[in-house]
Amino acid sequence: MARLVLHQTHHTLADFDSIAEYLKVSMNGEGLHLFPELFLTGYPLQDLCLQHAFIDSYENHFGRLNDWLKSLPKKESCRGLVPGLHYERETNGLPKKIENVIYEAVPGTGFRKIYTKRLLPNYDIFDEQKYFVPGKGNCFYEFQGNLLGLHICEDMWTSSFHQLDPLDLMFNEMRENNLPVKMLVNLSASPFDAAKNHKRIDRAKNISLKFKCPFLYLNRVGGEDEILFDGSSFVIAGNELTLQMKSFEKGVESVDLPSIKGNYAEVPVFHPENSWEGLFSPQLETKKSPAELKTWSDEECALILKALCFGLQEYAGKSGFRKFLVALSGGLDSALVLALVKLALKPGQDVEAIYMPSIHSAILSTQLCEEMCRRIKVPLRHLPIKFLHSTVKNAFTQTFTEKFEGLTDENVQSRLRGMLLYTRSNQTGAMVINTSNKSELAVGYSTQYGDSVGAISLLGDLYKTEVYRLARYVNEKHGDLIPDGIISRGPSAELRQNQLDQDSLPPYERLDPMLEGILSYRLGKKELSGLGFGEEEILKTLNLYLKSEYKRAQFCPIIKIKAKSFGFGYRIPISKNLKYHL
């Protein structure tokens, strides 16, 4: 019997001591121990993997582990497949060649490099071709008489824009040499998006049917700035999911290879993915006219909620924060952010809300903030900005001849709030949580250094209509944390009398699908028009989107829950001629 042990691990980037400790403890047990992609270092490392100190620390760590492995008694019943980096260095110590590899760990012998990742993703948030050199051969690995086909992450995701298909290459070698492959094993560090688990399982099912053997998928857990790794490791045999591990929780599971039975009679259906769109597509219902955003199911909402809470804790934990601070406005975005932070809190952590009304804040806003904080038992502090606002206005009126009105008078309120919020943050050591949503970010409907401030953004990957959806879900499942009045009132920035978002923007149920078309499907005016939108709303949206690039360029990290998000993987020049798009 061959036992495979799946280590769905969770470590901080470059936390070599914890990683070594974990490996030592886990390799005590019998079986073939599997670890996720780049287990020995963490992922994504970006330029860290080019630094002298990183490389030295890593190689020391690797060398110590290798010595420890050598010092163990030989033991046939225990092996590890341990992914890590492999360096060739120049004479000056800097890297000449870096490979993303799998090491076989053998007690009594040490590490042996057995496979180098062949497909290096280089789209969107991925920059692997910047750092790594691809491998060339297939890897069949034998453990206790069972032959396994090994891959790393992207190797299973071949599509038309990769110039190589590692699965096909492995399949052909298996056929030609009549190799009795018992299982495919994919060791991954695969970023989360709310629609991805489904996609992974569909893909794995097809691969399992094609190879007529079970497929094992192991993924890491972690939050690296904006990018989350959800784990969600699984084993699939034909059409049957025989193991599914949890999302966003580390864990260990084992499977006994000969006992996994599957029905491999079905013919696999590989959907040929379009080069770019296939990666970013699932959000738009294009059969309706105008197109609509897909609505998240309860299950997907639960996953998004878990992802946001996890991502917040990861960032806070690694930055050393135990307190959070949210500016409550009486509107929905800040209310949902506060509810999410409250749901995410661990023992010993707390959150505080600040309400900073101006002369334009409705009494209803005050009442709703107070009601919300009573319900969820969060202290609410009042810091009115009326006096500061008039003080600034007076100073300007006395100093300058220009009028103090319009956008000047609106933005100053937002920036006074940003300043007060960060002053409070300095005073208590709390982390400021940003409250912008993706619609707002996409059209620049926020004040730079004002309501756009924050250490991290929870809603920056959710359109406004999705903020509504998630708020309702939170209220259903967690007992009406957010007062109905907040959900039902019309959205307003409250920077002038009777201001409503809808005075400046298309209605969100039309704006959001247009934005999704622009961002995820790379659509322009012509294609949006083909999806049933009117010329006026398209031009308004494109115009706002194109002119607000500079605001997004200075925005905080956004917890990524979609395939296409603002942030590291979104690379659009600020300066360009806009006419091509209009």
Added chain:
Amino acid sequence: MARLVLHQTHHTLADFDSIAEYLKVSMNGEGLHLFPELFLTGYPLQDLCLQHAFIDSYENHFGRLNDWLKSLPKKESCRGLVPGLHYERETNGLPKKIENVIYEAVPGTGFRKIYTKRLLPNYDIFDEQKYFVPGKGNCFYEFQGNLLGLHICEDMWTSSFHQLDPLDLMFNEMRENNLPVKMLVNLSASPFDAAKNHKRIDRAKNISLKFKCPFLYLNRVGGEDEILFDGSSFVIAGNELTLQMKSFEKGVESVDLPSIKGNYAEVPVFHPENSWEGLFSPQLETKKSPAELKTWSDEECALILKALCFGLQEYAGKSGFRKFLVALSGGLDSALVLALVKLALKPGQDVEAIYMPSIHSAILSTQLCEEMCRRIKVPLRHLPIKFLHSTVKNAFTQTFTEKFEGLTDENVQSRLRGMLLYTRSNQTGAMVINTSNKSELAVGYSTQYGDSVGAISLLGDLYKTEVYRLARYVNEKHGDLIPDGIISRGPSAELRQNQLDQDSLPPYERLDPMLEGILSYRLGKKELSGLGFGEEEILKTLNLYLKSEYKRAQFCPIIKIKAKSFGFGYRIPISKNLKYHL
């Protein structure tokens, strides 16, 4: 006689109308017309080149130019080498394959793709492997009986980390087939750094000597957010520079091929470049102990000055600004920024300075700001923050039990200034110019949303000691714009009584070379110690650097004047275990 016309062009990204107009006018003349890399689109496009609207607009533009070329009378004496993109598209219109190519433009016939760039740079600010597919063959192009060897940009920069050497491949084909190559032509879009022109010429000299024919280098002019293109096109024959075009100015020059004489007897010396360091190295004098920063020569200072003024104008022009706003503190950074803006001004533009003293501002600061503005004839506005500061302090004291002191009391002053500065910017429509320097950015010695605000940073790629150097240069060459008192006083943030930078930081003449070692040479503790620095100052510097990543992540674009800068090409995770470095 074969005439080659070098078009050192300057167009905004995707400004297809201007680009087409320029091509039409220039192709009127006789000769072989040469244009820089991606002339037809601009560079770098990043994700723009994946969008439906961009591709459609580009292909229309290309098609119209092609029709226009076809409609011309046939003419043997006129050809163009016109770099642009070449798309293969999926059925849904999105790109399947994009190539960075040279088209031959033939009057009476149209465009013909003759070469695809072979080396796609993918390090630092370059992401070309994300978008483009490399070409496979050499390109020898004949014009009026003269054979030319063609390359695009990076093709001439092979080093050990590229797995291909286009120069060698061309050289071998030339040798094997005994091809009478008369000139090498490199069409580039090569980002500026202050040490690069020298490097380009050295390289070109060696290539010219190796091939025993002249080398022509054509580069574009432009400022794309942080990245500048300086033009500086040239022709070199053996050791002799036979043509040198201006930096940061568009222009047209021509050379007659048979008339370029060179001495090719010398043996070329190719310095084998290290994979990474060779790209980023020139700033540190490592023979001294401790290592020192190289001092910019007068010529280099002139170039940096030109680059900063050019970059400012590019960004402002493309964003539609005609007014500038600088917060003057009485310190050197803001004084130099104001002087630079003043020197950069074009007719119809103006700049205003604001001085926002707090209770900790020395009387000397006020006097120096006033003196500076008198000298350079810039209006100075006084907006004291004393009253706002005490108002905020009172509000906090009344609302919260925590003390209002230390960092809280310091940062609030800086953030009040950020708020006032942007309020004034809203009022006048002026662009706020950031005043941070590279040393400050590297150690996080600034207040987020306070003194770190701005639309663009002029000094963000200059260490503090380089700020001194450039200030002195500006004063020497442009008549003492900056009062001596500003240059000679000790740097201070003036956020508490008698505060000096040197209370918190190592002296700049030691800090700056350590930072350059960390950033450009990727050095760690061990290597810095080897350069003669002490453990205490190294640890202090590394600690400050590692903990301030989150501030840099929200910083504005920095005009890039070095090979290694903060910004788009600097990719370091915010969250990581810091122990590996300390």
